[in-house]
Amino acid sequence: MKFLDLAKVHIRSGAGGNGCISFRREKYIEYGGPDGGDGGRGGDVWAEAVDGLNTLIDFRYQQHFFAKNGQGGMGQQRTGRDGDDIVLRVPVGTEILDEDEETVLADLTEVGQRVLLAKGGNGGFGNLHFKTSTNQAPRHANPGQPGVERTLWLRLKLIADVGLLGLPNAGKSTFLAATSNARPKIADYPFTTLHPNLGVVGVDNAEFVVADIPGLIEGAHEGRGIGDLFLGHVERCAVLLHLVDGTANDVAEDYRTIIQELDAYGEGLAEKPRITALNKIDALDDELREMQRAELEAACGGPVFLMSGVSGEGLTEVLRALKAQIDADRLRMRAAGQEDAPWSP
Template sequence: MKFVDEATIDIAAGNGGAGCVSFRREKFIPFGGPNGGDGGRGGSVYAVADRNLNTLIDYRYARRHEARNGEPGRGSDQFGAAAEDIVLRMPVGTIVKDAETDEVLAELLVPDEPVLLAKGGDGGFGNMHFKTSTNRAPRQKTPGWPGDQKKLRLELRVLADVGLLGMPNAGKSTLIAAISNARPKIADYPFTTLHPNLGVVRAGPDRSFVVADIPGLIEGASEGAGLGHQFLRHLQRTRLLLHLVDIAPFDEGIDPVAQAKAIVKELRKYDESLYQKPRWLVLNKLDMVPAEEREARVKDFVKRLRWKGPVFQISALARQGLDPMVQSIYEHVAAHAEKAPPEVDRRFEAEAGGADA
């Protein structure tokens, strides 16, 4: 399935049904009075986060979503039927914005929780509502209220604990395939990932976290060069960034330190808050460096980069040095996980309030 993380759609809630003008007409009841019912409510449009979806591709092709109008009122005190609401199911992590004002209308982070996007119009009043002691045969009614209509921009930001950052061909896809159940395309020739991949990493019994692999960045990405800038938004919900560096580049004329500095520079240009996130350095492809040169090359790299944070030396292809890194990542993610507030029994809350009083 094609990965789509942006879409623009039009939604329209249903209009309310019109009220009815009617009078009771029965034999032997000459002054039956008004009995025109109200119109039904128009259908509303809701959005719901669905765990089983991971792309917005459904909204790339179905761009118009309309709810039905409410039925008009009828005589004999009959109100019109309300129209059914429609529910748009979207991936968890979708941000819904008003396309005209750029206002954030909803952020779908809780699965199966409905969020109102467009309210259906209320039904109009029938002539029953206008009966008074001085106006005993009203002929007034009101039309139904119109439903909301909006143009929305949908933006998906995947929910992941850890994000992989780096140049194309740094080994991000190989790493996520080595430590998780994700199976991105990997080959022995240079190419870049075209869309984000998510993988669940098992660090032990009941110990896991989610990793996101985005397309590689290149210099000038914050101005629109390459593919990576389109997917940097997917790193904004992560708690930790792993900066993957190819310590043994395919082209000997490439300086890994210059590449690493370029990535950091592009990250800061794109979003300062993303730049401020905790970031660890992961030096990959050490199996391509002779054993006697590894220590000296790593020390030289860290010194020239002026790096002060954690450093991990791995080979994703040979699966060397992965377990200590995975355990350290899990400890960091678990320590910074958002803990739900403890549930308070309202019975004891009421008793405490009474005691204070």
């Protein structure tokens, strides 16, 4: 599964229909009064969060959403038909941003939540509206209001339970492939994973969602790396899994590089529960394992899991630790009264 996390859309609400100038014309009735109807309302453009979508990929194929104009008013006091509204169906977790790509206009966090993106123009009054005691035959009607045209960004923050962190080549894709139903592309060079992948991971009859975040590089939060684009995806995770390549020369340095990124990113990311794992232990002998473990534990100030996405060693322990953190997070959410989707036992 590929995840497009940003999509640009051009939207336009419908213009209101013009009011009509018309007079009653009937046999035997001279000087029939004004009977021009009002114009119909232009269609609105809305966004709505819906169930069952987890990507913005549809917006790669359609970027223009123009609602219909209202119909003009007609004689015999007939009002024009309203233009139909348009609803952009987006996944839960989608943010709507202004054209500047910075101002967040709306955050759709629940199924069924709707936001008005562009209001349709009101229809103009027909000349019937302008009849007064002193002007029995107004030759005047209002034009419909124009529609609103705007360019917006949709940004999806994947709501994953676990965010995978690690330098390029730390083995994130391999881990995901080994533990979940996702089959990301694996290659032996940095930045293989251009889009974050989601995997549904199972352990002890429970399932949770893991998002593979593309490798970070130093300074990514300043826009130097592509990882930055996707860091937003992990903001809502219950726990982060930080993989460190056990075959690296300086595991402590690799560890700190990522932690600096987290700190620099802000948004409370660095305070999230984190599990650190020394990966690729299949390539290390016992002595080297212990050496690397000791170095990494000293750097992170806590216990470190040893695992290998290739041999499968240590994976279950890591998954159980993740599950424990997710359970704790759910309990906390429930206690805070903001219950999430029910946890599958």
